[in-house]
Amino acid sequence: MNFPYSLWSKLILLAALLAFPALDMPFYAELVAKTLLFGLFAMSLGLLVGYTGLASLGHAAYFGIATYVVALMTPGYEAASFWLTFPAAVLISAASALVVGLFVLRTKGIYFIMVTLAFAQMAFYLFHDTALGGGSDGIYLNARPDATLFGSKLIDLDKPLHLYYLIVLVLVLGYLFLQRILQSPFGRVLAGIKSNEHRMRSMGYPTFRYKLAAFTIAGGIAGAAGYLYAVLFGFITPELLSWHHSADVLLMVILGGMGSLGGAFAGAVAFIAMQEIFSSFTKHWQLVMGVVIVVVVLFLPGGLVAIPRRARAAFFGGASDE
Amino acid sequence: MSDPQCKALLTAVNLTKRFGGLAANQGVNLSLERGKLHALLGPNGAGKSTCINMLSGDLPLSEGRILYEGHDISRLTAHQRSRIGIGRSYQRTNIFPQFTVFENCRLAAQSRQQRAWKIFSSAAVDFAPEKERAMAAIEETGLRDRCSRQAGTLSHGEQRQLEIAMVLATQAQVLLLDEPLAGMGSEESAKMVELLRRLRASHAILLVEHDMDAVFSVADTITVMVNGVVLESGSPLQIRASADVQRAYLGHEGSFHV
Numbered sequence: 106m107n108f109p110y111s112l113w114s115k116l117i118l119l120a121a122l123l124a125f126p127a128l129d130m131p132f133y134a135e136l137v138a139k140t141l142l143f144g145l146f147a148m149s150l151g152l153l154v155g156y157t158g159l160a161s162l163g164h165a166a167y168f169g170i171a172t173y174v175v176a177l178m179t180p181g182y183e184a185a186s187f188w189l190t191f192p193a194a195v196l197i198s199a200a201s202a203l204v205v206g207l208f209v210l211r212t213k214g215i216y217f218i219m220v221t222l223a224f225a226q227m228a229f230y231l232f233h234d235t236a237l238g239g240g241s242d243g244i245y246l247n248a249r250p251d252a253t254l255f256g257s258k259l260i261d262l263d264k265p266l267h268l269y270y271l272i273v274l275v276l277v278l279g280y281l282f283l284q285r286i287l288q289s290p291f292g293r294v295l296a297g298i299k300s301n302e303h304r305m306r307s308m309g310y311p312t313f314r315y316k317l318a319a320f321t322i323a324g325g326i327a328g329a330a331g332y333l334y335a336v337l338f339g340f341i342t343p344e345l346l347s348w349h350h351s352a353d354v355l356l357m358v359i360l361g362g363m364g365s366l367g368g369a370f371a372g373a374v375a376f377i378a379m380q381e382i383f384s385s386f387t388k389h390w391q392l393v394m395g396v397v398i399v400v401v402v403l404f405l406p407g408g409l410v411a412i413p414r415r416a417r418a419a420f421f422g423g424a425s426d427e
Numbered sequence: 428m429s430d431p432q433c434k435a436l437l438t439a440v441n442l443t444k445r446f447g448g449l450a451a452n453q454g455v456n457l458s459l460e461r462g463k464l465h466a467l468l469g470p471n472g473a474g475k476s477t478c479i480n481m482l483s484g485d486l487p488l489s490e491g492r493i494l495y496e497g498h499d500i501s502r503l504t505a506h507q508r509s510r511i512g513i514g515r516s517y518q519r520t521n522i523f524p525q526f527t528v529f530e531n532c533r534l535a536a537q538s539r540q541q542r543a544w545k546i547f548s549s550a551a552v553d554f555a556p557e558k559e560r561a562m563a564a565i566e567e568t569g570l571r572d573r574c575s576r577q578a579g580t581l582s583h584g585e586q587r588q589l590e591i592a593m594v595l596a597t598q599a600q601v602l603l604l605d606e607p608l609a610g611m612g613s614e615e616s617a618k619m620v621e622l623l624r625r626l627r628a629s630h631a632i633l634l635v636e637h638d639m640d641a642v643f644s645v646a647d648t649i650t651v652m653v654n655g656v657v658l659e660s661g662s663p664l665q666i667r668a669s670a671d672v673q674r675a676y677l678g679h680e681g682s683f684h685v
Binding site for chain 1: 483485506510522524530535537539540545548593
């Protein structure tokens, strides 16, 4: 029963995303692209929060580092190669997560939250207080990466449509990659760690290494989202690494529902939609959004993705899974 | 391997654990052989769980050595000890309550596989060796018809059986069992004792247990601990006859009937 429903909803969403540019609404196209990137970013954090039980409050660091990688690899007005900068950004983000993970994964609970935050703040101040990336003013990306492959300009990132479809493609690949991981033996180990790490160790699993692998993968995917964000907007500020940004993505995951990739994605969509809608009629939109998040957390512990299931249970009298 | 000195699978020499000034274990010597069940008795607070925790690697030693097949394993971590064949169960049920019984055991069996690192294969797709081992452990502990139930919904006694099944699925050679009969009804207890008898044939077992009848009926060797030290160690007959043990137990609990 469940599987076809969720498969159908995903296929319909994908079809809608592919058809969207036909509506020819440039402002919304950028908003949709941004939302997709936050969806990918939130899914990468979902791997940690929802599946491994690691509530990181510093995930924006890996998103932000990738934005600076593309900016710093494009010093002048000459476009850098996409095929060089994209893997570099993903790898550098993943490597940063690996190094940070070596330290933070030795802690648990509130300490984990605090040290992930501390490392992210270090990265924030590295770009904010030094001339490395334009300091607090941020830095412009003067030329979008060049995706020429074997001499053919099949993909031109200066064309919004091309960039949009590249973002959809990376989102789909990122989703499939995470989905695949979660169903693998490795994914089962992560679920076991979330449920009962002590027992996992006593059954012979070196849990630290598994958590480190998950942390690194999540950092790399956040980097992919950050890279495309920089290419989309062409302007990078240290705010992208700030703890507000880390808190936003954590809220997206909680809002949408922990423990499902679809939930993290739905949370990102809802978060950005609320941001747009509330800020259009009040200056105090953050207040309104705060209330909504509190209400969701209190009355919908499963997050937004639990709504269809609950609605079905309510209408058809099926057993709710609580 | 025919050397009688090497017959012990796991040997603990001068096991000592201090928490600040308190010696929870002081100079404990133990040896576990395949085919033998060694029971650890003692009043609450005697240091039995501390002892198991040191053997399993959950607690570091303050002093002493642990030998497995003659190799010093005192410095190995809990997961490394599990990998060489030392499995343990817990006094307070320590399972994965949201997973099915089968998944609890499959995950335990998977820990022996390099496959645990494969991120692109599917865990649900048939993988004979680990599924077989998980099923064998489930059969052995009598949980066959509970296979697809969520572990958290099992009765207390069944959860205790699952504890053991998970240890078996890791193919442990040494079983460190911390009060497997705790909180069980008499019928469930009888089944568990039956299981311990069967497992004894192919494993080296250390059993911490409060149920005297059970201990005296299955143990080959009994070690009695009081206040962190070994009071007496010997066959069930010797322990029954020991005046020291009588005195210690009557002093602490008064429930040791012989």
